[in-house]
Amino acid sequence: MFGSLALRGGDVLELACGDGFNARNFYSLRSHQVVACDFDPAAIATAKRKNSAPNIQYLLRDIRSEMPGGPYENVVWDAAIEHFTPAEIRDVMCNIKKRLTREGILSGYTVVERPDGQKQLNHHEYEFRDMDDLRSFLSPHFANVRVFETIYPVRHNLYFWASDGEVPFDK
Numbered sequence: 001m002f003g004s005l006a007l008r009g010g011d012v013l014e015l016a017c018g019d020g021f022n023a024r025n026f027y028s029l030r031s032h033q034v035v036a037c038d039f040d041p042a043a044i045a046t047a048k049r050k051n052s053a054p055n056i057q058y059l060l061r062d063i064r065s066e067m068p069g070g071p072y073e074n075v076v077w078d079a080a081i082e083h084f085t086p087a088e089i090r091d092v093m094c095n096i097k098k099r100l101t102r103e104g105i106l107s108g109y110t111v112v113e114r115p116d117g118q119k120q121l122n123h124h125e126y127e128f129r130d131m132d133d134l135r136s137f138l139s140p141h142f143a144n145v146r147v148f149e150t151i152y153p154v155r156h157n158l159y160f161w162a163s164d165g166e167v168p169f170d171k
Helices: 021-030 041-050 086-099 131-138
Strands: 011-015 033-038 056-060 072-078 100-111 144-151 156-163
Touching: 011 021, 011 086, 021 033, 021 056, 021 072, 033 041, 041 056, 072 086, 086 100, 086 131, 131 144, 131 156
Parallel strands: 011 033, 011 072, 033 056, 072 100
Antiparallel strands: 100 156, 144 156
16 A cells, blocks of 8 residues: 555555565556566466456566566565565566666565564565664665555554655655
8 A cells, every 4th residue: 555655646556465466456456567576477467367457568587687677667676675686676676776767666565574573474585673674775776765564463564655755654
C-alpha cells in the first residue's frame, strides 16, 4: 500500500514480484504499464496464471544480473531487499538508479532484525537494524530519502521512498 502512494501513473518496474499479487492488485490499477520480474520460474508461472492483466508483463529475471531496462517512473522493491547481501543491495541500487527517470521514485518495505540480533527468517541474507541502517543504503544514490516504520508486537517493518525528485508527502 505504501508503495502505491508513490505511483504517478507511468511505467513501473517491480523487482522480485513473487506471485504477482501486488503487481495486479496495487500497481497495475494506477500505472500505464508494469514490468514485474522474479528469478523463480514457479513464481512467474503463478503470476501469469493468477494475476495477469493487459498492462502487466511478467519476466523471469535475476535482478543481480538481468534487471529489465528502463526508464521507469517507479521501481518497487517490496519485501525482497532482505534477500540480498549488502554488496548485492549496493549493486542493485546502482542499477535501479540507472533505470529510473530523473524524478523517478524507488519504494519498498522490509523487516527489521529481531531485538536479539537474530534474523526474522533464516533465508534472509541481510535484515536491517533500524531506519538509519536502511537509509545508509539509499542515501548514497538518492537526494531525497524517507524511511518510516510500523512496530507491532511480533513484527517491525521499515518502508522507504527514495528519489532525486519529490517523494510522497514532501509538500
